[in-house]
Structures are given as C-alpha cells and as structure tokens.
Amino acid sequence: MKTSNNGPVLLIGNPNSGKTSLFNSLTGLNAKVANYPGITVEAKEGKLKRFNQQAVSLIDLPGTYSLFPTAEDEELTIKALLGLIDGIKEHSLVVVVIDASHLRRGLYLYSQVIELGFKAIIALTMVDENLEFQDMGLIKELQKIVGTYVLPINQKDKNTLQLLRSTIDGILAGSLRWELNELPLLYKDLPSRILEVFVNKNSFDIDFIKKAPNSSPIVINRHIYIYGLLKRKRFKNDLGDLSSLKLKASEEEFLDNLMSHLPEQRFLRVDNWIKNIEGMFIPKKKSSFDADKILLNPLFGTLFSALLFFLLVESLFFIAIPLADGIADLFSAIGNFSSVYLPENSLIKGLFLDGIIQGLGSILSFVPLIALLFFLLGILEDSGYLARATFLFDKFLQSFGLCGRSLMPMLSGFACAVPAIMATRNISHKKERLITILTIPFLTCSARLPVFGLIIGSLFSLSPPIFGFIDVGALLFLVMYSLGIFMTLISSLIIAKVFPSSDDGIKLTIELPPYRMPKIKTVTIRVLERVWLFIRDVGSIILACTIIVWALFNLNSSGFVVGNIENTYAGMLGKTIEPLFSPIGLDWQIALGLLASFLAREAFISTMAISYGLTDNSHDLMQAFKEHVTPLAGLSLLIFFTLSMQCLSTLATTKRETRSFFWPSLQFFIMTTSAYFIAFITYKIGSFLGF
Amino acid sequence: MTLAHAPKGSVVRIDCCLNEDNQNIYRLLEMGLHKGAEVLVLDKFLHLNALELLVKKSRLCIANDLASKFLVTITQE
Numbered sequence: 001m002k003t004s005n006n007g008p009v010l011l012i013g014n015p016n017s018g019k020t021s022l023f024n025s026l027t028g029l030n031a032k033v034a035n036y037p038g039i040t041v042e043a044k045e046g047k048l049k050r051f052n053q054q055a056v057s058l059i060d061l062p063g064t065y066s067l068f069p070t071a072e073d074e075e076l077t078i079k080a081l082l083g084l085i086d087g088i089k090e091h092s093l094v095v096v097v098i099d100a101s102h103l104r105r106g107l108y109l110y111s112q113v114i115e116l117g118f119k120a121i122i123a124l125t126m127v128d129e130n131l132e133f134q135d136m137g138l139i140k141e142l143q144k145i146v147g148t149y150v151l152p153i154n155q156k157d158k159n160t161l162q163l164l165r166s167t168i169d170g171i172l173a174g175s176l177r178w179e180l181n182e183l184p185l186l187y188k189d190l191p192s193r194i195l196e197v198f199v200n201k202n203s204f205d206i207d208f209i210k211k212a213p214n215s216s217p218i219v220i221n222r223h224i225y226i227y228g229l230l231k232r233k234r235f236k237n238d239l240g241d242l243s244s245l246k247l248k249a250s251e252e253e254f255l256d257n258l259m260s261h262l263p264e265q266r267f268l269r270v271d272n273w274i275k276n277i278e279g280m281f282i283p284k285k286k287s288s289f290d291a292d293k294i295l296l297n298p299l300f301g302t303l304f305s306a307l308l309f310f311l312l313v314e315s316l317f318f319i320a321i322p323l324a325d326g327i328a329d330l331f332s333a334i335g336n337f338s339s340v341y342l343p344e345n346s347l348i349k350g351l352f353l354d355g356i357i358q359g360l361g362s363i364l365s366f367v368p369l370i371a372l373l374f375f376l377l378g379i380l381e382d383s384g385y386l387a388r389a390t391f392l393f394d395k396f397l398q399s400f401g402l403c404g405r406s407l408m409p410m411l412s413g414f415a416c417a418v419p420a421i422m423a424t425r426n427i428s429h430k431k432e433r434l435i436t437i438l439t440i441p442f443l444t445c446s447a448r449l450p451v452f453g454l455i456i457g458s459l460f461s462l463s464p465p466i467f468g469f470i471d472v473g474a475l476l477f478l479v480m481y482s483l484g485i486f487m488t489l490i491s492s493l494i495i496a497k498v499f500p501s502s503d504d505g506i507k508l509t510i511e512l513p514p515y516r517m518p519k520i521k522t523v524t525i526r527v528l529e530r531v532w533l534f535i536r537d538v539g540s541i542i543l544a545c546t547i548i549v550w551a552l553f554n555l556n557s558s559g560f561v562v563g564n565i566e567n568t569y570a571g572m573l574g575k576t577i578e579p580l581f582s583p584i585g586l587d588w589q590i591a592l593g594l595l596a597s598f599l600a601r602e603a604f605i606s607t608m609a610i611s612y613g614l615t616d617n618s619h620d621l622m623q624a625f626k627e628h629v630t631p632l633a634g635l636s637l638l639i640f641f642t643l644s645m646q647c648l649s650t651l652a653t654t655k656r657e658t659r660s661f662f663w664p665s666l667q668f669f670i671m672t673t674s675a676y677f678i679a680f681i682t683y684k685i686g687s688f689l690g691f
Numbered sequence: 692m693t694l695a696h697a698p699k700g701s702v703v704r705i706d707c708c709l710n711e712d713n714q715n716i717y718r719l720l721e722m723g724l725h726k727g728a729e730v731l732v733l734d735k736f737l738h739l740n741a742l743e744l745l746v747k748k749s750r751l752c753i754a755n756d757l758a759s760k761f762l763v764t765i766t767q768e
Contacts (some may be wrong), residue, residue, distance in 0.1 A: 508754035
C-alpha cells in the first residue's frame with residue numbers, strides 16, 4: 001500500500017498514552033465522531049491546519065498495545081492502519097503517541113508499525129512528568145536510534161504542539177525528509193519455499209499486499225503479519241484465507257514458532273534502542289504504589305469502590321434526575337404557553353403539544369443524565385481509578401459473563417438505562433459489551449418508581465403487615481428491585497452461554513496506569529460528543545416514534561378523536577391484544593397503559609387516568625385503579641412492568657450502540673417474554689391458591 | 692514453577708510459555724512477558740485469583756489462570 005500525501009494522518013498509541021488530549025489540542029473543538037460501516041466502535045476525526053495548504057484530516061484511533069487485536073476497538077485501529085476501512089483506504093502518515101513513562105511499550109508498537117513499512121513519527125507525551133525528556137540532547141539521541149522524528153509534547157507549552165504540527169506539515173509537503181535508516185526484519189533464514197510464497201504480491205487480494213512498497217522485507221513482513229492475524233482468526237472477511245498461501249504443515253509450524261519469538265525479538269530491539277539513554281532517566285516517585293496499598297486492599301479497596309460508585313449513582317438521582325424533570329416541565333410550560341395560539345381540540349394542537357413538544361422534551365430530559373454520567377466516568381478514567389475498580393470487580397462479574405468494566409454502566413442503570421447503555425463504550429470486548437447492553441434494562445430505573453407507587457399505593461398500602469411488622473408495600477418494592485437484579489445476572493449468564501465467544505475467552509489483563517489529575521477539557525469534550533451523538537442519533541428515533549404513538553392514541557379511520565381513547569387506533573389495538581394479557585389478569589385498559597408507557601414509563605399513569613375517564617390523576621386514579629384491578633392482577637402487573645421492555649428510548653439507544661435492529665429486537669423479546677412468563681406463573685399460582 | 696506460584700516480592704525470569712496460540716497469552720507476550728524477561732511479583736490477590744506484576748516498568752494485573760501458563764525461575768527472592 002502506498003502512502004498518499006492527501007490521505008488522513010492517523011494517531012495511534014497505547015491506552016492512556018495521552019493520545020486523545022493531544023488530538024484535542026491539535027484539532028480544537030472542530031472534531032467529530034466518525035462512524036465506519038459495520039463497525040460499532042468509533043474514532044474521532046478532525047482537521048489539522050497546515051501552512052499555506054488545505055487542512056489534512058487527523059484521525060484519533062482507539063488505543064492498542066499491539067497490532068494483533070484482542071478487542072473490537074483495537075480492530076478498528078488496525079483496520080484503519082491496513083486500509084481496510086472505506087474512507088481510510090490510504091493514510092499519509094502515522095503518528096505513534098508514546099507516554100514517556102512507558103517508553104518500552106510505546107516503542108514496541110512503533111516497531112510493529114515500521115516493520116510493515118508505514119511512514120511514522122513519534123509524539124512523546126507526558127514529558128512534563130518526565131523532565132529528562134525536556135532535554136533536547138536526549139531527544140536527538142532517541143531520534144537517531146529509532147530513525148524517525150521524535151517530538152516531545154508538553155500540553156502546557158504550545159511551542160511543542162506547534163513543532164509537531166510543522167513536522168507533520170513538512171513531511172506531507174515533502175520539505176522534511178522521512179526515510180528509515182534500516183528496516184527491521186521479522187525473520188532470519190526463512191526457508192526458501194516460504195520466501196518464494198511471501199514475496200508474491202498476488203497471494204492476497206488486498207491493497208495492503210498488492211500496493212506494498214517494492215522492498216522485499218516489507219512485502220515479507222506484511223505476509224508474516226497477515227499470517228499471524230489469520231492464524232488468530234482475525235479479519236478473515238477482509239484478508240481472505242490462509243489456504244491461498246498453500247503452505248505445508250511443516251512450513252506453518254515454522255511460522256508459528258517464528259510468531260511466538262517475535263515479541264521477544266522486538267523487545268530486544270527496543271531495549272537496544274534505549275540502552276544508551278536509559279541512564280539519563282530520573283527515578284520516579286512511587287505515590288501510585290502507596291495509594292494502591294489502600295485502594296487495592298481486599299477489604300478497604302472494595303468498600304471504597306462500592307461507596308464511590310454508590311455516591312456517583314446517587315448524584316444521578318439527586319442532581320441529574322431533578323434537572324431532567326425540570327427540562328420536561330419547561331417543555332410542558334412552553335407547550336401550554338404556545339397552545340393558546342392554536343385552535344382548541346384540533347389535530348394541529350394535539351400533534352404540536354403531545355407529539356412534537358413532548359417528544360423534544362423527553363429527548364432533552366436525558367441530557368443531564370448523559371452529561372453527568374459521562375463526566376463522572378471521564379474523571380474516573382482519566383484519574384486512573386477506573387482501571388483499579390475494574391480489577392476489583394472483574395472476577396465477580398466474570399462469573400456472570402460480564403466484566404469489571406460492566407460495573408459502572410450497570411449501576412447507572414438504576415437511574416436510567418439510556419446513559420447506562422451509552423456508557424458501555426468503555427467495555428472493549430464485544431461480547432461483554434453486548435451482554436451488558438442487553439441486560440441493563442432489567443434493572444429498576446427511576447422511571448418505574450411512579451408506576452410502582454400507583455400499583456403498590458392503591459392495592460397494597462392497606463394490607464396488614466406480615467408477621468405484624470413487615471410492611472407489604474416496602475417488601476414489594478424490595479422484591480421488585482431484587483427481581484430486576486436477579487434477572488440481569490441470570491440473563492447475562494444465559495446469554496454468555498448461548499452466544500459463543502469470538503475470542504479465546506476473556507481473562508483478566510489490566511494495566512494499572514499511574515494516578516493523574518484528570519484533564520477537565522478532555523473530559524468536557526467527551527461529554528459534549530456523547531450528548532450530541534444522543535440528540536442526533538437516538539433523539540431523531542425517539543421523536544419519530546413519539547409522533548407515531550401520538551397518532552395511535554389520537555386518530556382513527558375518521559380522523560382526529562377528541563376525548564374518547566377507546567375509539568382511537570390505540571384503543572382498538574388495546575382491545576385486540578386484550579386476550580394476550582387476560583391470562584396474566586390484565587384488561588384492555590391496562591394493555592393500553594402498557595402501550596403508552598412505551599414512550600415513557602410514567603405515561604402509564606396519565607393513560608390509565610384517561611382510560612378510566614378521570615381528569616385528576618392522583619387520589620381518584622388510585623381509587624379507580626383499586627376498583628378495576630385485583631391485588632393478584634396488580635402483583636402480576638407489577639412483575640410485568642418490572643421486567644418487560646417498556647422503553648422506546650432504551651431500544652433506540654441499543655439500536656444506536658449496536659448498529660443493528662437484531663439486538664434491540666432480541667432485547668425486547670428476552671425481556672418481554674420473561675416478564676410475561678413470570679407474571680403468568682405468579683397469576684396462575686395465586687389463582688390456584690385462591691387469592 | 693509457574694508464574695502463578697511465584698511468591699510476592701520475588702523477581703522471576705520467564706523460561707517458556709504454554710499455549711502461545713491463545714490470543715490473551717500472545718498479548719501478554721507482547722506486553723513484556725516473553726521468554727527471558729524479568730518480572731517482579733508486586734502483589735498477590737488471593738480473593739481475586741490474580742497477581743500484580745512489574746513488567747517493563749509498567750504495572751500489570753493478570754489472572755492466575757493466565758499466569759499459570761508461564762514457567763518461571765526465581766532469580767531474586
């Protein structure tokens with residue numbers, strides 16, 4: 001593959017290497033989140049200004065330790081590098097971002113990049129924490145031995161950023177020469193038969209091989225690399241099949257042996273590179289070690305983590321949810337204010353007030369939740385603490401098919417499933433992320449509570465205490481919360497068993513980064529991106545569905561219906577599906593309420609009030625509910641409402657995050673069938689026992 | 692002995708690695724647990740079935756079942 005001077009510049013590096021901070025500094029606030037066909041993880045794309053030339057695209061790719069991926073986000077990085085993604089077929093330069101505190105590991109990745117013949121330079125970050133790298137003598141020495149430009153980056157010193165920008169510009173413009181002194185070879189004494197196969201540029205039908213520079217080491221290195229990828233069952237659809245190489249078993253054995261020695265050879269090369277400058281390093285303070293004596297302690301560390309996460313979720317309840325309610329109220333007030341200018345009882349007024357305004361209100365009411373959750377997660381991630389918490393909870397969650405990084409999204413699910421599902425982006429392994437997305441909505445979110453209040457308050461509040469002291473209402477609340485947690489864990493376990501893993505099974509490997517002060521600018525940019533993506537991608541689906549549901553509840557074949565919900569399409573639908581709900585003790589009016597709660601779970605209450613012909617929806621509704629619903633049917637409804645998928649916004653978010661209709665459909669199916677089944681069993685046992 | 696059995700505070704040298712085809716094991720090789728590398732066992736977390744290592748000047752936590760795939764020799768108690 002040739003490198004094009006018009007193609008994008010790729011930013012790659014180890015996780016926590018300061019890559020995204022550097023990207024933000026280089027592109028400012030003009031970057032956007034880039035999506036690629038068939039890939040659910042994202043990269044960030046921005047414009048890098050050049051001198052007297054058109055700006056070049058700069059792409060911030062997910063962090064990776066190696067060019068052999070073990071997770072979906074790493075696959076994106078490698079596909080971009082290999083030119084396997086539409087829109088990034090050819091790149092002009094690779095900037096390898098290396099944390100100066102972890103020079104060896106960063107240089108290992110750089111070594112892999114240049115072995116494949118990519119034009120690469122090094123941006124050395126965290127030099128403000130590693131003062132020796134502010135000595136240009138050391139940098140020049142490093143530059144000489146690694147054979148490319150090494151640019152120390154100090155975020156507080158704009159001159160260092162300017163130097164990086166001008167170096168990129170110079171290489172792209174051709175005014176700065178880029179040429180490796182020596183190309184690292186991956187092999188010694190390759191058997192002649194393999195050599196013959198590996199210099200053939202037609203062995204794989206991909207540009208990465210066909211357009212390789214006319215240098216036999218690069219072509220051979222690329223063949224060995226593709227052999228390694230295909231052996232690990234990666235990118236089979238993009239790269240083809242190993243059978244096209246027609247290798248004998250003994251030749252494959254030779255190559256497997258070669259592959260297993262490559263990491264050692266690369267580290268030897270890296271050690272050789274830095275042996276002359278290592279004496280100039282200043283020993284570091286060990287503050288992270290001291291803090292971890294407490295924070296990784298089995299007792300104190302776990303307690304601290306549990307307390308911290310509890311406080312974070314509480315902050316969603318006490319800060320974000322009141323703000324969300326405030327936004328919904330504001331939109332309601334805007335609707336009421338503007339409604340005086342619209343004709344009474346008209347289709348246009350109904351559509352505007354209950355369709356468009358309510359839809360916009362419900363979309364924007366998610367913003368405080370998403371913003372706060374991602375801000376808190378960003379702080380935890382950037383400080384280095386999230387890696388520790390992940391480590392502490394990984395073993396427990398792995399026993400249910402989840403992983404340590406599922407913890408924070410799961411806990412956030414108690415506030416709202418929408419931001420919680422978005423927060424699963426922190427989970428790099430596809431299977432664990434999918435399981436977390438699919439099962440989070442089982443957890444009892446705050447929107448279920450008003451409905452619990454209505455059902456429990458009207459049907460069970462006057463029940464005599466069990467054993468004389470256990471309040472039935474409080475017990476039912478506790479049982480419903482526990483049922484949600486139980487179903488989350490049990491369904492995670494079942495899904496993990498049913499869907500085979502595409503990799504060799506996730507086993508704990510976590511690098512503990514040093515504790516650092518979080519960069520508020522980086523965190524804030526990430527929050528703004530998430531909010532914008534939600535409004536753009538999920539909001540549009542919510543708005544469209546809100547209008548459709550409004551139409552169902554307000555129209556029939558004769559047109560706009562005023563007052564009588566029974567004659568609307570929704571009323572007809574409620575009566576049609578009543579036979580489905582009667583085995584669990586529910587009538588058409590409750591079926592209608594359940595349909596309406598698809599928009600927002602709280603809508604169940606107002607719909608029940610309308611369907612019972614009430615104007616006031618507090619005390620009168622409780623009384624009417626008590627007259628229409630038996631305690632056993634109420635218990636059945638409570639179970640169904642706890643477990644079923646009753647949230648359009650959640651389904652839209654699942655669709656957005658998985659880029660597929662299959663997974664939200666499966667989520668709907670799993671939740672609704674299990675809800676129906678458990679409610680059915682409960683109702684039948686209750687009926688049998690004479691309740 | 693395997694890396695999983697190495698005592699806390701010891702420095703060990705990796706002698707060989709079993710099951711290199713497993714991508715999680717190969718990733719560990721690429722993170723510095725290759726043949727001949729010296730590793731300091733910083734801590735052992737029995738309740739988490741994991742251990743913390745200092746590899747190439749970086750701190751790495753790995754599960755014991757992964758560590759058991761590495762045969763090691765203690766070079767410093």
